[in-house]
Amino acid sequence: MLTILFDGVAYGMLLFVLACGLSVTLGLMNFINLAHGAFAMAGGYCTVILVNRLGVPFVLGVPIAFLVTALLGGLFERTLYVHVYARSHLDQVLFTIGLVFMSVAAVDYTMGSSQRFVQIPDALQGQFDVFGIGMGKYRLLIIVICGLLTIALQLILAKTRFGSRLRAAVDDQRVARGLGINVGAVFGITFAVGSGLAGLGGALGAEILGLDPTFPLRYMIYFLIVVTVGGTSSIVGPFLASILLGIGDVAGKYYVPTLGAFVIYAIMIVVLIWRPQGLFARSTAR
Amino acid sequence: MVTTSATAPLTPVLADDVAAYLKRRSRWSPLEVVFWIFAFASIWLFPDKYLILKDTAILALFALSLDLILGYAGIISLGQAAFFGIAGYFSGLVAKYGLINEPVIALVCSGVVAAALGFVTSFLVLRGSDLTRLMVTLGVSLMLGEVANRYASITGGADGLQGVDIAPVLGRWSFDLYGHNGYVYCLIVLFVCFVIARRIVYSPFGLSLRSLKGNALRAAAIGIPVKWRLVAIYTVSAGFAGIAGALLTQTTAFCSLDVFSLERSADLLLVLIIGGTGYLYGGLIGAVIYKFLQDWIATLTPQYWQFWIGLVLVVIVLVGRERVEGWIAAARGSVARLGDRLWTRIRPRSAALGGAADGD
């Protein structure tokens, strides 16, 4: 039981790191980026190449994956995404689905369609046994890293100058512009960091989530669930949503394997009907 | 209530003009007639292309269903595949277990099943923002896909539904190997559905849909029950999508899980974007172009077809969908003018009538 909880939390943490960038970009620019998973996949494959082919140590490979995807995200943001912000949601959906399709086919072409694994150092394999709970070392590492990242993100958003600018821009873009905040730059940086985090999540999660060219499609719905259920007004909502989703998914697959992901989709639809603004959104009266 | 008008009595000329104008809106234009003549002529013109033509007709019907909600009512959906899929499986299962043997009856029943699903889910879809709609529509189709996957004993799971045996249409025309009858069947169904959709679009109901897409606030302020109109069109659209799905199963005697896939819904958006939304022919023309492109690219790089779809989507959005649709509308306009001019030469009398109605 507790092992399932533990696995679920690890999975949920991972989902949060993967999806938090999406939540911020959606909240900030009201932009629906279905291609977010493509950046996560980029991070995963980047680590595979670095660690498996070039023999870079795992501890180094993961941060590099973060940097590479952040750069990639920044580049895409500046060259392509900027043109689409002001468009209708339909255009945004078409555009980002197009990117997903291209990334899927491109990775298939260059890396092959089979599933890839990152070689994890021996030190991280195996389990601890604490009070009869089997805790995978690697999953524990994920929880620690993602937990630290979450705290760091929360601190950045709450304490730093950049964080306050970002929050101002999320709350009301026009007011933020009026205050002299360069919303475009704030968004560019946020997008890059968000993509980088997705890449990091992809790198760490390749082992658990499975890495193959259809990754962006398979996990698109999960990211969107995190974002829509968690709301976009803070990172606490998506965090809680991720954890719940992680536990729900792991437990669902364990206890009622016949239903599979059905449970998750059903929960999502119920939540969206019950609270269209998200489960943890601030319930502000108009 | 009797009109107590203080203004001048009704001018008969004006009344006739109004009536003529409103009727003229829905008249079949010469270009449309040519389109359908050509569509049916394709049965004899391209006897070696039946398979791709049949797929095109099914895709066109599917796209038509999306156009009804996207182009006429402004609802974004990523889950049209849910209706396509459920009817696909339904028609396959009833044929496999011999519940409904006659394909036309099975087709209608499949449409009704899909429409019922559309009616039920419409209440979920019609609340909330674009994003919520995307999520719920996508969620519904993924959920159904999951169900079909889990109940493999009935649906065949990942292997697909096998052993479907489709009886001859109306007891006379069986689905032959060359796909001739299959294509004719699909084309007739497409045409019938198109005529129904066309009636809907030019009816008061269709006009009210366009109005609430343009301005839902005002639509309610002139007494239109906005929600029920949306529910109605969503249901009809689901039925059409279902008929398309059932056609696919019936003509291939097979149904697999990918009927529910996201790719199917996304491709559909592409089809509609290529052809343009909100004028019914968008889905049809889009389907023809899409299938043609697919056929052509597939001969070059069969495996990476998806990459090129993605590229087309990205480019269309970057260039500007409005601009692309503008080009299409301009092309359409010039072709229509050309057609009208030809028509004028052939039928001077009808042109004279049209001219009188124009000169107001």
Added chain:
Amino acid sequence: MPILETIGLEKRFGGILAAANVNLSVKKGARHALIGPNGAGKTTVINLLTGVLRPTAGRIMLEGRDITDAAPHERVRLGMARTFQINQLFLDLTPLESIGLVVSERLGTGADWWRVVGSKPAVTDEIVEVVERFRLTDVMHERTAILPYGKQRLLEIALAFACRPRVLLLDEPAAGVPEAERHELLATIEALPAEVTVLLIEHDMDLVFSFADRISVLVNGALFVDGAPEDVARDPRVKAVYLGEELDA
């Protein structure tokens, strides 16, 4: 019995009281004006009357029937239609199509999906009547989006009128209309049939005093004065808060 009546109508937005205990009573056939300085809550009241907003307290009665919980489109069917301060038109439709839509809807053929619009003579006759009354004949085939502003303003009223309301709410009908097109608009409003009750929400005092036979003044969300135009014009309190500045100017 008043044709339209509100009883203790109240609307709060968070802590702000936008309408406080409004008891408005409009007589059948009246030309009733609701005036008040900016931010007095006039638009809130019209939104409450038409069902765009839900009141936090109070009732709304139309011809003695409680319509407080009726949806906006139901109120139209019950005999009350409105225009908007900022045009709310169907820009892609022509005036003819827009009016045809309203008429079909009213005659109960709005959900008809099989017949073509305008195939019934009853519908066409009514369209013609509305088009002529609102002087839209010469532009009836144009797309609404490209009409001159004055014509759009006329269409705005025409759409509400085509609902055949017994109570017509006009929200600043003359707002923004250029001087040259103003006369046509005012003449059309003057010529509205006498049996239609009109509640006019207006800023323009000339229009109010030339048109209205009764005036209610709204200040800070509450009814301040209610009476015949002469009495309202003479009332020193009204002058103090509102008319003074306007009339002096």
